[in-house]
Amino acid sequence: MKDILNKANRLMNTANNTVWNARRTKENVDSLNRANQNAKQRKESEKALEWKCSCGNKNTSKFCAGCGKAKPACPKCGAAVTGSKFCPDCGTAMDSE
Numbered sequence: 039m040k041d042i043l044n045k046a047n048r049l050m051n052t053a054n055n056t057v058w059n060a061r062r063t064k065e066n067v068d069s070l071n072r073a074n075q076n077a078k079q080r081k082e083s084e085k086a087l088e089w090k091c092s093c094g095n096k097n098t099s100k101f102c103a104g105c106g107k108a109k110p111a112c113p114k115c116g117a118a119v120t121g122s123k124f125c126p127d128c129g130t131a132m133d134s135e
């Protein structure tokens with residue numbers, strides 16, 4: 039009789055574990071989705087930071103992958119200046135090469 043009770047308890051535990059595992063799996067999927075969303079956002083912000091070097095190469099890094107030139111930045115406020123002759127933040131004229 040005691041054996042049957044033990045068996046029943048084991049079965050209950052297994053059932054509980056299954057529910058728990060299902061919950062864990064959902065949590066994993068949720069965090070995976072969040073990670074994907076973060077990656078997507080990173081990609082979009084990288085695109086916004088894209089700048090075109092005078093050599094014609096498009097870059098998202100601080101230095102041009104084509105010629106090694108530094109990304110153009112405002113000498114006054116340090117804002118990234120991509121292609122325009124004046125700083126979009128403070129209006130400082132950029133050195134034209």
Ligand SMILES: [Zn+2]
Nearest residue numbers: 091093102105
């Ligand atoms: Zn370049």
Ligand SMILES: [Zn+2]
Nearest residue numbers: 112115125128
């Ligand atoms: Zn500036």
